[in-house]
Amino acid sequence: MMEFKKSLVGLMCLVVLACSSAVSADVMLFDPVAHAKVWAERIANLERERKFANVESQTQQFVNWLKRYDKNYPALDSFIETAYNQKASAEANQGKYNEAGNTIRESHAWKPNPANIDKVLKYEQKDLAQREFFNKTLEFQNKRIEIQRSILNLAREKEKLIQNFLKMKDVTKEQLETLQGHLKGLTGKITALRTELNEIHAAFFKDTEKFRKDEIIFNHRQAFAINQKARVAGRLIDAINGAESRVAKGLTEITEKFKFSWPGLEDMLGKMKDLQVKIMDIQKQMLAIMDKKPLTDADKAKLMELKAQLDKLVTDHDKLLRDIETAFMDTKTFSKLSSDQQVKFMEMFKVIRDANNVIDLTNAKIDAFLKEMNVKFGDLNGDGKVDRLDMATMIRKFLLAPPWFRFKRLYDKAADLDGDGQITWADYNLLKEAVIGDRKTFPVDPANLTGDMDGNGKLDNEDVYDIAKFLSDPKSFPKVFVKIADMNGDGKVDILDISALIQKITSVISEPAPAPGGTGVATVAPLIGGTGAATGVTTGDTGTGDAADSLDSAY
Numbered sequence: 001m002m003e004f005k006k007s008l009v010g011l012m013c014l015v016v017l018a019c020s021s022a023v024s025a026d027v028m029l030f031d032p033v034a035h036a037k038v039w040a041e042r043i044a045n046l047e048r049e050r051k052f053a054n055v056e057s058q059t060q061q062f063v064n065w066l067k068r069y070d071k072n073y074p075a076l077d078s079f080i081e082t083a084y085n086q087k088a089s090a091e092a093n094q095g096k097y098n099e100a101g102n103t104i105r106e107s108h109a110w111k112p113n114p115a116n117i118d119k120v121l122k123y124e125q126k127d128l129a130q131r132e133f134f135n136k137t138l139e140f141q142n143k144r145i146e147i148q149r150s151i152l153n154l155a156r157e158k159e160k161l162i163q164n165f166l167k168m169k170d171v172t173k174e175q176l177e178t179l180q181g182h183l184k185g186l187t188g189k190i191t192a193l194r195t196e197l198n199e200i201h202a203a204f205f206k207d208t209e210k211f212r213k214d215e216i217i218f219n220h221r222q223a224f225a226i227n228q229k230a231r232v233a234g235r236l237i238d239a240i241n242g243a244e245s246r247v248a249k250g251l252t253e254i255t256e257k258f259k260f261s262w263p264g265l266e267d268m269l270g271k272m273k274d275l276q277v278k279i280m281d282i283q284k285q286m287l288a289i290m291d292k293k294p295l296t297d298a299d300k301a302k303l304m305e306l307k308a309q310l311d312k313l314v315t316d317h318d319k320l321l322r323d324i325e326t327a328f329m330d331t332k333t334f335s336k337l338s339s340d341q342q343v344k345f346m347e348m349f350k351v352i353r354d355a356n357n358v359i360d361l362t363n364a365k366i367d368a369f370l371k372e373m374n375v376k377f378g379d380l381n382g383d384g385k386v387d388r389l390d391m392a393t394m395i396r397k398f399l400l401a402p403p404w405f406r407f408k409r410l411y412d413k414a415a416d417l418d419g420d421g422q423i424t425w426a427d428y429n430l431l432k433e434a435v436i437g438d439r440k441t442f443p444v445d446p447a448n449l450t451g452d453m454d455g456n457g458k459l460d461n462e463d464v465y466d467i468a469k470f471l472s473d474p475k476s477f478p479k480v481f482v483k484i485a486d487m488n489g490d491g492k493v494d495i496l497d498i499s500a501l502i503q504k505i506t507s508v509i510s511e512p513a514p515a516p517g518g519t520g521v522a523t524v525a526p527l528i529g530g531t532g533a534a535t536g537v538t539t540g541d542t543g544t545g546d547a548a549d550s551l552d553s554a555y
Contacts, residue, residue, distance in 0.1 A: 032069040036079045039065075043086060052090040053387065057436045059087035081107065088119070094388075095219035097127035126216060133211040134222045140204040141229035147197045148236040151190050155243035158186050162250035171258050176334045183247075184329050220388035227381065227389065241318070248321035251328050256349045259342055262331035268324050269348050275317050276355040282310045283362045290369050300373060307370060314363070375414050377442045378431050386434050394431060398423040418478040419444035426478065430455075443480045451487050451501045459505050467498050 039062050046055045062083045070076040084107035091100040101123035108116040165171070165179055218226060252269070255261055286306050289299050337345060378386035380393040398415055415423045417430040433439035433455070440457040441448040451459050453466035467485045470477050470493055485493045487500035 032066075032073050033075050036062075036066060036076055040079055040082070043083070047086065047090070050093075052093040053436050054438075055090035056087055056094070059083045059090065063087070077111070081111065081113075084110070088123070092123065092126070093217075095130060095217040095222065097123045097130055097219075101127070126214070129211060129214060129216050130218065130222070133208060133216050134218060134226075136204065136208055137218075137226055138229070140200065141226065141233065143200055144197065145229065145233055145236065147193050147200070148233060148240065151193050152236055152240050152243065154186050154190050154193075155240050155247070158183055158247045159243050159250070161186075162247055162254070166250060166253055166257060171254075171260075173260070173334050173336075176254075176258075176260060180329055180331075183325070187329060220392070224389050224392050244325070245318060245321055248325045251324055252349065252352075255337075255345065259337040259345075260334050261337055261341070261345070262328060262334055264327045264331075265324065266345075268320060268327065269345075269352065272317065272320050272352055273348065273355070275313060275320065276352065276359060279310065279313045279317065279359055280355065280362075282306055282313065283359070283366065286310070286366055287362070290366070295373070303370065303373070307366070310363075310366075372413070377414050377417055377445050378434055380415055386431070388435055391428065391431055391435060394423070394428055399425060399428060417442040417444055419480040420478045443478065443484060448484060450484060451497075451504065453481065453484060459501060461505070464498060464501055464505070467493065467501060471495070471498075 039058075043055055043058050043062065046058060063080055066076050066080045066083065070080060084103060088100040088103040088107075091097075091103060101120045104116050104119045104123065107113070108120075161179060161182055165175075168175075255265065286303060289295070289303050289306075292299055295303075376384070376386075378390055380390040380397070383389070394415055415427060417427040420426075430439065430442055434442070438456040439454065441452070441455045443455065448455055449457070449459065451463055451467075453463045453470075456462075470481060470485050474482075474493070482493055485497055487497040487504070490496075
């Protein structure tokens with residue numbers, strides 16, 4: 001059986017070589033300078049697209065390749081020097097200033113250049129500035145988290161006061177005034193802490209302004225550490241908002257249970273009812289679109305438009321709850337509800353409470369649907385990019401996480417890149433190919449072309465090799481590759497699919513050149529030891545640039 005597999009792979013390789021000969025007859029006339037120009041243009045394109053991780057990887061390969069031929073081809077020397085500078089620039093654009101300096105040192109060792117001394121000094125200065133910036137940012141984040149924890153503890157004290165108050169069978173006006181005094185005291189402490197936090201925030205931005213002016217950015221390890229702190233701060237903010245919302249709701253329950261009111265409460269409850277009607281109307285529209293199958297791009301755009309409107313209404317609703325608490329603390333008198341007022345208020349409370357339950361359940365359903373709809377494969381931290389931070393996140397959250405954590409949240413689907421229902425090192429390798437290699441789409445992504453086994457966005461000889469490997473050992477590939485390799489759509493993978501792929505590749509190559517000004521058709525990449533133009537998925541640098549600027553400052 002093993003001999004058969006080897007023979008099959010060998011046969012496929014011969015087929016591919018024959019195909020390569022047919023479409024690349026000029027390979028026999030090897031010209032390193034011509035190939036160097038093509039490779040250099042590929043790297044230049046990656047620079048224009050700001051795919052710095054790919055530039056770093058490609059320039060290193062390019063330099064190694066150039067040094068194999070530069071003794072016999074002096075014209076390659078200029079390519080080597082340029083590639084070193086491009087690599088250093090790409091590293092610097094990822095916040096890897098120390099590595100950038102080492103790259104210039106390596107270039108200087110290859111061919112001394114006095115200008116390299118200034119370049120190394122510049123990168124060393126940026127490296128020192130980056131460390132100072134990182135330490136100051138980390139210190140700010142730790143202070144921010146410490147103060148937010150104090151605010152959360154005070155908010156929970158307020159919540160506990162309300163809960164204990166609601167356990168009483170009956171209350172007097174004096175007891176309400178006592179509760180009011182306690183809430184005022186705790187709110188005053190929270191206000192003081194928020195003022196302190198705002199002052200610390202302003203001081204931090206003033207103190208680190210020079211780093212932003214000098215465009216100092218964090219490397220991926222520093223960015224990961226800062227983002228972790230930012231997530232902790234974000235969770236604390238959510239917890240604080242939740243506690244304060246429950247305090248406001250508790251005050252309305254006090255009115256409902258003990259039949260007391262205060263000036264302005266009735267108007268606020270009326271506004272809340274109106275807001276709830278608007279919220280449920282938006283939700284109804286969204287649910288109607290969500291029931292459509294399949295969703296068009298216009299449907300998805302409409303959903304996101306409605307979600308923005310929904311979020312604004314929910315924010316207004318939460319603000320109204322806070323206004324109820326403020327009115328409670330500011331009132332100078334509490335009045336017992338009359339019989340008629342009691343009937344009116346009880347009916348109002350029931351409508352509001354029932355609506356809140358429906359709104360909360362529907363919002364949870366909508367959020368889950370949108371997370372599923374908007375999943376971006378490989379983007380594990382939700383920043384809209386696929387980069388080294390996502391690689392670190394995959395290792396920390398999934399590969400080194402306990403089994404019960406996997407798929408705990410819907411967005412974790414973004415990590416299952418081969419679609420086998422679990423997150424393994426195979427997914428990590430696919431992610432790595434996207435960050436520092438040529439991969440543009442993942443096997444699980446519907447956008448992955450049929451036949452594009454390596455996900456680089458085009459059909460080439462490497463895909464033929466991969467289908468041949470699939471035929472010899474299908475168990476080494478996830479099931480999703482059956483659909484990708486099935487070129488003729490007959491539900492199975494066999495020699496006919498290889499034939500169909502070769503035919504498709506050669507048909508594209510044989511098409512006539514486009515007229516001047518036309519865009520033409522993509523052709524097979526030149527054979528320079530690689531598999532074609534590196535397209536990648538990574539967008540932007542792997543650092544965050546100015547991580548502190550992106551943090552939520554709504555304390």
